[in-house]
Amino acid sequence: MEYMILIHSDETFEAPAPGTPEFEAMMGEWFAYNQRLIDGGHWIAGANLMPTATATTVHRTMGNAPTITDGPYAESKEQFGGFYLISASDLDEAIELASSIPVPQASLEVRPVAFRPDAV
Amino acid sequence: MTDADIARALTLVAREESGRVLALLARRLGDVDLADEAVQDALAEASRTWPRDGVPANPAGWLMQVAKRRAIDRRRRAATARRGTEAAARALATDDPGRADEVSARDDRVADDTHDVGDEHLRLVLLCCHPALDTEMQVALTLRLVGGLTTAEIAAAFLVPEPTLAQRIVRAKRKIRDAGFPLAIPRDLGTRIDAVLAVLYLVFNEGYLALGDRDELVRVDLVDEAVRLTRLLFDLVPDHAEVDGLLALQLFHRSRLATRTDTHGDLVLLDRQDRTRWDLVAIREANQVLARTMRRVQPGPYQVQAIIAGYHANARTSADTDWPAISSLYRQLVAMTGSPVVQLNHAIAVAMADGPERGLAMLDVLTGLDRHHLYHAARAELFDRAGRPDDARQAFVVARSLAEHPAEQRHLDRRVEQLS
Numbered sequence: 001m002e003y004m005i006l007i008h009s010d011e012t013f014e015a016p017a018p019g020t021p022e023f024e025a026m027m028g029e030w031f032a033y034n035q036r037l038i039d040g041g042h043w044i045a046g047a048n049l050m051p052t053a054t055a056t057t058v059h060r061t062m063g064n065a066p067t068i069t070d071g072p073y074a075e076s077k078e079q080f081g082g083f084y085l086i087s088a089s090d091l092d093e094a095i096e097l098a099s100s101i102p103v104p105q106a107s108l109e110v111r112p113v114a115f116r117p118d119a120v
Numbered sequence: 121m122t123d124a125d126i127a128r129a130l131t132l133v134a135r136e137e138s139g140r141v142l143a144l145l146a147r148r149l150g151d152v153d154l155a156d157e158a159v160q161d162a163l164a165e166a167s168r169t170w171p172r173d174g175v176p177a178n179p180a181g182w183l184m185q186v187a188k189r190r191a192i193d194r195r196r197r198a199a200t201a202r203r204g205t206e207a208a209a210r211a212l213a214t215d216d217p218g219r220a221d222e223v224s225a226r227d228d229r230v231a232d233d234t235h236d237v238g239d240e241h242l243r244l245v246l247l248c249c250h251p252a253l254d255t256e257m258q259v260a261l262t263l264r265l266v267g268g269l270t271t272a273e274i275a276a277a278f279l280v281p282e283p284t285l286a287q288r289i290v291r292a293k294r295k296i297r298d299a300g301f302p303l304a305i306p307r308d309l310g311t312r313i314d315a316v317l318a319v320l321y322l323v324f325n326e327g328y329l330a331l332g333d334r335d336e337l338v339r340v341d342l343v344d345e346a347v348r349l350t351r352l353l354f355d356l357v358p359d360h361a362e363v364d365g366l367l368a369l370q371l372f373h374r375s376r377l378a379t380r381t382d383t384h385g386d387l388v389l390l391d392r393q394d395r396t397r398w399d400l401v402a403i404r405e406a407n408q409v410l411a412r413t414m415r416r417v418q419p420g421p422y423q424v425q426a427i428i429a430g431y432h433a434n435a436r437t438s439a440d441t442d443w444p445a446i447s448s449l450y451r452q453l454v455a456m457t458g459s460p461v462v463q464l465n466h467a468i469a470v471a472m473a474d475g476p477e478r479g480l481a482m483l484d485v486l487t488g489l490d491r492h493h494l495y496h497a498a499r500a501e502l503f504d505r506a507g508r509p510d511d512a513r514q515a516f517v518v519a520r521s522l523a524e525h526p527a528e529q530r531h532l533d534r535r536v537e538q539l540s
Contacts, residue, residue, distance in 0.1 A: 001300040088300075089302070090300045090301065090302035090304070091252065091299050091300045091301050092301075092302050092304065092306060092307075094300075095252070096307075112298055112300060
């Protein structure tokens, strides 16, 4: 089965600055996690998104021209900041993989994929 | 056989056997929902044919055979409905009726081979209490799929409209199917068992507290159901001490059921209950279960609560109660759980052991229970014992304003009046 993991975390959380040892350590964890997904045959896709300050939302309603607003869809304490698309044998495995994502504090929504046109 | 005998046999097979049949079938089919529909179909067929043909010699085996056939029928019908589309062509190619028939040979022995079924049965129990299902769904699913209660019986027991309950179960089964819940022993078995125990304790308390309002003839006894399912869980996981801990706790509580309310349906508090009417057989069994489980040396909150309940149950009169021991146990329980309600009970026990002022001092620093009627009622009782009737009356008034259960409301009204 395929699942999307949607990563919601507090953007204001101070991440280590590039070039510092803390930054290297943090990136190391992420690379290791991504490798684990690849090695385990779970990896389909994944991306880290730019912060919500760069977001634009297009509101569509039937019959009307779309309106465009500055900002993310939802204003919330934790913002949507990245995702993984994974293959897992069942929900428990997907939950376990989500729980291993090296983000210190986040809400990780795990949602099964209904249909993916480019699925093998 | 009379109609009543057949009805009883049907209820028995639904409650006692359908869970294991469902568990086995779900594993074989890889589909809990389909297995449940098939078992329900089979039970419906039983209610039609057993009055005519009599109850079969092996009801569980009969149920398994018929449920299997119904499952195959349903799968074929579903495949036919999809015929004519690309998806249907693919599905028919993989939906090999021969393979479905293959599962049949070994399953007829389900009633005899309980050892094999135990693992499947446990997986089903654990699935019902998966954390990705909310508590209400867990309760409904456990009583339906494991307890074999009908949707109508569960709805009536919880005073929930039947369509609401039915929807809840449908949504839960749908999520199980769509999100891919596995029928498996989770890696963290201990945590999942704790979730099952929480559901069973919730069911027990629902039944225990509802007494006095129930129509005995119509509503299922949730207290008995909870105890039955806790015993089942113990059969399936005999090495988890807390399962026995919960069983002992339930049995101690149940031993007092007859004396908990009087003939008017009003509450009788522990110190006023007629101990000669406590169920000694239940107490004896609870003592044995507790002794057995404590030998495992796997301490836990249910065991501690059971020990406390045991102190009450084994005290011949209220005055014989070993409050210092109980007080010390509550201190342990507070450390284990951090629960404000446990802290409340600790304060009460300390009051009983060391005097009302000590208890009141503890209650004064307790936070988080301002909206809880039991907190104010406890303060009121202790004020009364400390010779402060005005404070007591005020606290009873607050407690009364927060109480929701009619019997508790009547009790608190009386206390307010007594102090006026």
